[in-house]
Amino acid sequence: MLPPMSDRRLLLAEVFGPTFQGEGPSTGQQAMFVRLSRCNLRCPGCDTPYTWDTRRYDLREHTVAASVEAVIAQVLAAPPALVVITGGEPVLQQPTVTALAERLAAAGRRVEIETNGTIAPSSALTAVVDRFNVSPKLPSFAADGDQPINGAALAAFVATGRAVFKFVVIGPGDFDAVGDLAERYGLAPVWVMPEGTRSGRVVAGLRGVADETLRRGWNLTGRLHVLLWEDARGR
Template sequence: MRTVQGEGPSLGRHCAFVRLGGCNLGCTWCDTPYTWDWTGAGDSGTAWDPRAELHAMPWRDVAERLRAFRVPLVVVSGGEPLNQQRRLVPLLRDLNASGHAVEIETNGTVMPSPEVSETVRFNVSPKLAHSGEPEGRRIVPDALAALAVLPGTAFKFVCQRPEDLDEVAELTRYLGGAPVWIMPAARSRDELDRTLASLGDAVVARGWNLTTRLHIAVWGNRRGI
């Protein structure tokens, strides 16, 4: 789909998204449960049907569709894209050859392969305790450290309240000085405004970057944006 990047260092850039299915985590507040939640484990309680939500497609067909959008940036998201990173390699190389910049959104629990790392920039979003996942599943120090040293990597943390920033501070020991972005947890414009305002002063005081979630500010909780 063609849209704009809603978060982080590429906020507002014209882009196309490739959204993959499947995730190795199950965050209760996930805003894309239709990519992985086949049992209703999330807080919506909806069990999505993978036969309706997931559509297999040869990578060459995906590349052709993306080129037709005529955008400079492609964002690969999920679910967790690095669960399928070997399958992504030919698509990523093709996009590089056609002049596209590529970003991968990842939860930071999967070690990136050299073949993928050489073709993309990573937006890493480690999950905090409010995700409902135990720390041993959501925080993989070796994977975070490997991602942190790659050129252009940025770390984005979803925060619900200022107290969450203490947890982020603890995790920065794995990030090697890579830039940190804080973004508000929100599913509506009102929630976005409230949470962003509550975080702003504390984020600035810590010297981190602050990002809104532009897709929610513009389109609310509409799917397919």
Template sequence: MPRKWTGCKTRWPGWAKQAMPLVLATQAPGEPEIFASVQGEGPSAGSPCTFVRLSRCNLACVWCDTAYTWHFAGDDRPHRSGETFARKANQLTLDEADVAARIAGLGQDRLIVTGGEPLLQASALSRMLERLACLLPNLTVEVETNGTTTAPPALDARIDQYNVSPKLAHSGNDPAAAILPDRMAAYAAEPRAFFKFVCASPADVDEAAALVRRFGIPPARVFLMPEGTASETLRAREEWLVPLCLEHGFRLSDRLHIHLFGDTRGT
């Protein structure tokens, strides 16, 4: 459905309430991961944008390249690196007005809200986007999500595009927690939602294709993306992903930021 709210209300009632904090990831101690770059993945790849990375996630992918958003000391969920992160150094809490001002200051007309799982902070995110609409009235908003939760109406009205990345078996998550039929069906029926499946082997493509058939997802809204944090790995996997995209009618997503900047924060 189209966005239901696009304007700016300078006397928005919610603003009079107590500030609502957002928990962000950091790109350096005390510095929130809010930065301008080009989108590296999915349907908007190559587009100039601002990224804001929120902390916290309800899933735990063993190959996650942003484990500093959730794999904190004391968390016994597995990650292939074996590394855990100090929460104090990797999380920063800011109120929604501060976050909106930082995003607006970068001057881009496209925002990518990523994580972690951003929809875990739906209320605060909605409040922040209310403020941001007055500062950047022509802003396009994309939200990246693992597809296990949906946005409440107030937030959904402010989102132009969902980049949904359901987690396949090789992620190490319990399928019962990672693939929720009602949420998958809701996103499949949502024309603003694009699906991005991370693939490390042809078997992952088979699993993705089965989900596409099960939920009736239009193939033109499906991307296959190689798993990996090095250009060599991505290129090797793209060689066998291309013919599988042709076979199924799916689209290929590269990871431009890895080729341009490597596996680094704030890029």
């Protein structure tokens, strides 16, 4: 049995906003972000390594054990109707994230979860989430030795009817990798996103993938926060 709400804690990296959702279908919408700590993958190109990389960071300095109540109070003190729960990998803390999302939804906020898609969502979490932004990692992005694709978990996200699938595409070979995964697991809709934590790289990436993304019938997203604020943390 879960402890009472007042005792539940999240391993939290930061709460920030109001800002804009920078990626995917809600790009440009005002949002509050709840960034949770810890991840089950080790992607070399990760832009939030302070949530998991113990070789480069003392995670104790980048993590607070925050009560659900405290996070809710901070988020609800700001006006955006959208709350993005991200990480790290937020579904690692699924029971407590569910409690958080339930409270936010009850307060009238829309909740998006950003996840690497390796852990299946529960029915309780699905019931209170507006959308899962699932970002499976391709071999070009994943760390050697990681297992970034969990077919059963991807199928579970598809079954929610509330998931979009966003892929970081680095090179031409990644398009076929996306196509193979989309076909095998029925992933739709597909969004393609370039990598980069600098605006110049994101713009060049967008231009590099745009035509092929169109040809394949997929959607394209940039990284609005990077175009606006480069790699500033908490924006």
